[in-house]
Amino acid sequence: MATRIRDLTSQAGQEATVQGWLVSLRKGGKIRFLVLRDGSGTVQAVVREGEVPPEVWRESGELAQEASLVISGLVRPDQRAPGGVELVVRNMAVVANGADYPITPKEHGVDFLMDHRHLWLRSSRQEAILRIRSQIELFLQTELARLGFVRVDSPILTPSACEGTTTLFETAYFEDKAYLSQSGQLYNEAAAAALGRVYCFGPTFRAEKSKTRRHLMEFWMLEPEMAFASLEDVMDVEERLISALVRHLLAESASDLATLERNPEALAQAAAGDFPRISYEEALAVAAGAGHQVAWGDDFGSPEETAIAAAFDRPVFVHRYPTAAKAFYMQPDPERPEVCLSVDLLAPEGYGEIAGGGQRIHDLELLRRRLQEQGLPEEDYRWYLDLRRWGTQPHAGFGLGIERTLSWLCGLEHVRETIPFPRLLTRLYP
RNA sequence: UCCUCGAUAGCUCAAUGGUAGAGCAUCCGGCUGUUAACCGGAGGGUUGUAGGUUCGAGUCCUACUCGAGGAGCCA
Incomplete structure (x- = not known):
């Protein structure tokens, strides 16, 4: 059974698996930050090249907003992570990727939001x-x-x-x-x-x-x-x-x-x-x-x-x-x-x-x-x-x-x- | 039903009656700690619809469509 994101703080130092959807992806050259939500909360997952299987590294760079994912890794407290805890990714399964999710992190009008x-x-x-x-x-x-x-x-x-x-x-x-x-x-x-x-x-x-x-x-x-x-x-x-x-x-x-x-x-x-x-x-x-x-x-x-x-x-x-x-x-x-x-x-x-x-x-x-x-x-x-x-x-x-x-x-x-x-x-x- | 306001790129918005633009999103490239990341590049438009005025309309006029806020009515 996967861990719900809100329960991660109590599992610091342990391995955990979370299931959820991609809120945002920030890419560095050899490091990527995936923000994941699962309905109970959000957590930042960190992917480093060389620390995950090559196909996971490749896939993590091609993720679109709202891709559904299963991610496992080490739960680690870190001051730089929103919420104080992050997940150091060891492995990741892409359940479904997507493209062109209509609702972006920017502003939207009422009519557009109601249509979606x-x-x-x-x-x-x-x-x-x-x-x-x-x-x-x-x-x-x-x-x-x-x-x-x-x-x-x-x-x-x-x-x-x-x-x-x-x-x-x-x-x-x-x-x-x-x-x-x-x-x-x-x-x-x-x-x-x-x-x-x-x-x-x-x-x-x-x-x-x-x-x-x-x-x-x-x-x-x-x-x-x-x-x-x-x-x-x-x-x-x-x-x-x-x-x-x-x-x-x-x-x-x-x-x-x-x-x-x-x-x-x-x-x-x-x-x-x-x-x-x-x-x-x-x-x-x-x-x-x-x-x-x-x-x-x-x-x-x-x-x-x-x-x-x-x-x-x-x-x-x-x-x-x-x-x-x-x-x-x-x-x-x-x-x-x-x-x-x-x-x-x-x-x-x-x-x-x-x-x-x-x-x-x-x-x-x-x-x-x-x-x-x-x-x-x-x-x-x-x-x-x-x-x-x-x-x-x-x-x-x-x-x-x-x-x-x-x-x-x-x-x-x-x-x-x-x-x-x-x-x-x-x-x-x- | 009535009053007011609005409709321009996928989204949010600019554009004195005179070459339709920006940011975000998308795509390509760069970056080993990002916080709505950042930097460079690219593609993307029947300006809601139909008419009218004008040398020329996104811009002015008329009608219509759709939307928003409010009134009435109500929780």
Whole structure:
């Protein structure tokens, strides 16, 4: 079994074999430096004429970027080697050489990189982002399990528009039509009445013609749902999850964050928890103070969200939006029915809304009335209404957008880098 | 759908309306410690498409195509 490059430092003075891809080749007259990567790290391999078989010497001079290699040699600490350890090559097998690799160590434009996304993934920045993405997905699920949540997968093919508002991708379902899920929430509510605390995690689809750095047509959402729970419970769980996640990443993904040049100081406050909780009306005042006048009843646009978030040093909850501005299932505040028990979590530094949720309507008649008011056909929601006929209870949940969260945590310019193969308004390739 | 900006070598970019260039990549040569190595040489172009103005258009005008950022909508 070959050694992974990140483990080489512990094998100084020993022979080792590594397998990987050529990042760069620097040639002297009788000495060559091969930088190799294998997904766990990079290492410099040194080839000297006369110290390797003649065919290895010849082949080492003909290698192209991204050639795949198996190299064996002596692991030797050396101040001159990047990372402090290098591999003195004794032998090398060329698994595959190449030519004219499109992505060079120089600058490239976005369109070019997106066209070569399948190769772009090999760059150190993309590696770091994908590792952090994996950490986030793993950690959040582990943490939810610790809190007693059960993962219940919701369907991706759905029979009709669940929320009515957003545009759905339509697909053929034999003689019928089906739509790609835009949220697993309604199904989560059914599952929560079975298991108490549940979450779903999977891709969601929005056929909106959005073309900004915060939008994808296909993105991943983590949606917890709790029976016998309130708006306050939602904020408690969100704050606990996010702050624990930030602490986890600062500890476990420090080197990847460093690769991305993400300053840990920018995340220190979020790691501390204690996220401010302000009402929609308080948020209106904050926006107005920053020069953004929003009329009561209107939702915040992106510039307003950014201004509100900028007033705080950590993520901020904005709760109790106008009922009319939110989805039909949001529970109106019993004391003020014109606002509902909803909450958005806004990330700092202009990253905007990363989570949205709230308390759901549990009263059958109120829910029917809200469906009617929004012009939604009751027969489409028969099973959803059933949840209020038998064993109904106050329940609440939220959806956390993985890509926006990742974008914020990594300090990225655009969510397109947070998902391996982004689906954008004008891009379905590769 | 709307607003703004853009498209020149494989890539990133230059070029007062007057002979289309550079760096990187590629190929050839040199160099025994390189760090985005360096030095010398070579090849590489229907300037997004179609029209127009002009003695002359990469440059000015019109339309279209494609892309980027933003708005709306949202996570």
